[in-house]
Amino acid sequence: MYTLMLVDDDPAIREIFSIFLKKTGFQVHVVPGGKECLDFLKTTVPDLILLDIMMEPMDGWETLNAIRNSPATRSIPVIMLSGKEPAPDELRQYGKWIEDYIMKPVDFKTLAGSLTEIIEYHRNMHMEVKRLKIEGFDPAVIDEYCNLRQTIVVSKKLVHRFRDTWRVNDDGIRMQEERLRQLRVTLGLPVSEQPGDSQVGKNAF
Amino acid sequence: MKKAAIFIVEDEAIVAEDIRQMINTLGYSVTGIARSGEVAIDKVRETRPDLILMDIHLAGPMDGIEAARQIHSLFGIPVIYMTAHADDELLERAKVTEPYGYILKPYNERELHSVIEMAHYKHGMEQRLQERERTIRALANAIPDAMMLLDRQKQVIAINETMAQRFGRNADQVTGFPLAEFNKDGSLDTVLRHLDAVIEYGRKVQFEQQDRGRWYEIALYPILDTDRSLARIVIQYHDITDHKEFEAQLSKEGISRIEHNMEQFQILNDQIRNPLQAIMGYIDLDCARFRPKIGEQIKKIDNIIARLDHGWVESEKVRSFLLRHYRPDRENMTDGNKHPSEGGQT
Numbered sequence: 001m002y003t004l005m006l007v008d009d010d011p012a013i014r015e016i017f018s019i020f021l022k023k024t025g026f027q028v029h030v031v032p033g034g035k036e037c038l039d040f041l042k043t044t045v046p047d048l049i050l051l052d053i054m055m056e057p058m059d060g061w062e063t064l065n066a067i068r069n070s071p072a073t074r075s076i077p078v079i080m081l082s083g084k085e086p087a088p089d090e091l092r093q094y095g096k097w098i099e100d101y102i103m104k105p106v107d108f109k110t111l112a113g114s115l116t117e118i119i120e121y122h123r124n125m126h127m128e129v130k131r132l133k134i135e136g137f138d139p140a141v142i143d144e145y146c147n148l149r150q151t152i153v154v155s156k157k158l159v160h161r162f163r164d165t166w167r168v169n170d171d172g173i174r175m176q177e178e179r180l181r182q183l184r185v186t187l188g189l190p191v192s193e194q195p196g197d198s199q200v201g202k203n204a205f
Numbered sequence: 206m207k208k209a210a211i212f213i214v215e216d217e218a219i220v221a222e223d224i225r226q227m228i229n230t231l232g233y234s235v236t237g238i239a240r241s242g243e244v245a246i247d248k249v250r251e252t253r254p255d256l257i258l259m260d261i262h263l264a265g266p267m268d269g270i271e272a273a274r275q276i277h278s279l280f281g282i283p284v285i286y287m288t289a290h291a292d293d294e295l296l297e298r299a300k301v302t303e304p305y306g307y308i309l310k311p312y313n314e315r316e317l318h319s320v321i322e323m324a325h326y327k328h329g330m331e332q333r334l335q336e337r338e339r340t341i342r343a344l345a346n347a348i349p350d351a352m353m354l355l356d357r358q359k360q361v362i363a364i365n366e367t368m369a370q371r372f373g374r375n376a377d378q379v380t381g382f383p384l385a386e387f388n389k390d391g392s393l394d395t396v397l398r399h400l401d402a403v404i405e406y407g408r409k410v411q412f413e414q415q416d417r418g419r420w421y422e423i424a425l426y427p428i429l430d431t432d433r434s435l436a437r438i439v440i441q442y443h444d445i446t447d448h449k450e451f452e453a454q455l456s457k458e459g460i461s462r463i464e465h466n467m468e469q470f471q472i473l474n475d476q477i478r479n480p481l482q483a484i485m486g487y488i489d490l491d492c493a494r495f496r497p498k499i500g501e502q503i504k505k506i507d508n509i510i511a512r513l514d515h516g517w518v519e520s521e522k523v524r525s526f527l528l529r530h531y532r533p534d535r536e537n538m539t540d541g542n543k544h545p546s547e548g549g550q551t
Contacts, residue, residue: 010479016486054475083478084471085514087521105482105503108489 002119003027003044007037007063008052008081013104017050024112034058038066041073047119048099053082061094068097077122079115081106091158096151101158125149128189137187145183152176209325212254213238214245214272215287216264224258224287224317231318241265242272249276256305256325261288261295270295274302283328285320287312342376351442354428357435359384359400368442392416396423400438403427407435419446460527463520470517474510481506 004026006017014030021028029046031037035058037049049067053060060080067073080086080094080101091101099118102111125146132142155173184191211233215221221238228235236252239245242263249257257276261269273284283305288295299307305324308316342365345352351368353361361379369376372387379387385397399410403425411424422443430436481503488499 010483012483012486013479016483016490019490020486054472083475083482083510085474085517104478105485105507108486 001025001027002048002116003029003046004048004050004115005037005040005044005046006030006050006081007032007034007055007060008050009033009055010052013052017108020108021112021115024108026112026115034060034063034066037063041067041070041076045073045076047077047122048115049076049078050081051078053080054084061090064094064097075122075126077118079118086158086162091162095154095158096147099154101161103161121153132187135188141183141186145180145187148176148180148183152180208233209255209321210234210236210252211321212236212245212249212252212257214240214242214257214263214269215260216240216262217260220260227314227317228258228321231314231321233321242267242269242275245272246275246279249280249282253280254282256321256328257282257284258308258321259284259286261286261299270298270302273299273304277302283324285324349444353379353384353440355384355400355438355440357404357437359397359404362437368440371442396425396440399425400440403438404435413445419444420449421445456527460524463524463527467517467520467524470513470520474513474517477506477510 004021006014006021006028008014008017008030009032011032014032018028018030029040029044031040033055037051051060051063055063060082064078064080067076067078077099078097079099081104082101083104085103086101100114129142129146133139152173155176159173181191211228213221213224213228213235215224215238218240221240225235225238236254237248239248240263242265245257245259257273259269259273263269263272269286269288273286276282277284284302285306285308286299286304287308287310289310296307305327306320308320341363345363345365346367348365349367351365351371353364353368356362360381360383362381364376364379366376369379372379374387384393384400387393388397395412395414399412402408403410404427407427407429409424409426411422413420413422415421422445424439424441424443426439426441427435428437428439484499485503488496492499
């Protein structure tokens, strides 16, 4: 059973997400703010964090910053959850740190499916990295491979979702994909594998 | 022109009396008679006549020419010399004091009349000219703008004090000199360049220039002669620093207002979507029958908020435009070309 943490200042959101995610089979911890989230992370490390953005006094981006800056929590996948459109600045600054940016309201069934997908993608990735390290590949190359793969997955998701707000350089992504292919060859991985592309956020009412 | 009030300086009492009678007959008034230069100066100071009839040969240490010189410089009153014999040396000395006329003794009424009228008229004209020049100068100096008038040869014909101060001079030190002489620091380069164009094409030129920390709108106006050829050029410096600062302030305030509005948009949209999310959740839990219909309504509300989102995106475009143009110190803040993941590549 995967453990999720939901950070949101709206009690109704905490209640309803809690009910559904539990029904879907997750273990769920809810906290009302960024500060509480960081406190909670001192004792429990969830498999994934759902993080609201507009909270007082510590907002979601600040919280994300703190999570990424602590070695204990650095690799926990985080999905941003918000009722507002992301600003281009925000995507540019934090894009590489998040799994996805989901606009409320979201359909729970779709959400639950993609949460599992993201968690498992990370687990697999984690195991793959472990194996590559044991096989003696250059840790720098492995790091670059992980980061690049992650970046491409998230970029594609965000670009697709926020085409209005975020003018993107498709050439940039193509160059990154080319580089990723080279890295896969270097690391002895099958070239064909496409990074997972979850469908969360396409509101299905 | 009103009849002149005349003062007589003549050391011979009989002659003086004769002149007085003649003058009175001609309809002028006599404000006084003096027999020496020294007395004349004192009396003139008191009575302020319009004109002085001065005998060149006076008894006493001060002769008529010296007395005339002092009166002219002290009071600006015109002097007509009277003399029995005019030798060249004397006339030469007299000329230096800028007399308004000579009259040779003996003279008759008609001669006296015409020389007085001529002097009085000439002096009146000169005063009006001086008055006009003072008025123009006062006007030019009352204007806060720096202004000057040039001829086709780019020589300064007239200049107000504000403009002269720009050159670190007073108006008299600039008038009559070529403008290029005051371009030691190169601050007139642009003006001189445009000046050639104005002279060649006879069209007004206007531009903005920053100079010693202030902004000026500089205009060069051609002044055409009656035959439509270019006669002169007016150059005007209008200080627009306050205007520029106000403009910058305004756009800065505009940016803050937009930023404030955008923040409000974001907060409101977030606040509306939270209850929508909750409603969606609750109907999923406990409202199987109307779930699709309520879902439709939620969708409608969400579409409305999406339009607000669009407004936010538009505001963002306006904001980044303003930032690019008015706050160069925060450049590239919203430049959309950089990809968030490009950092991972290097």
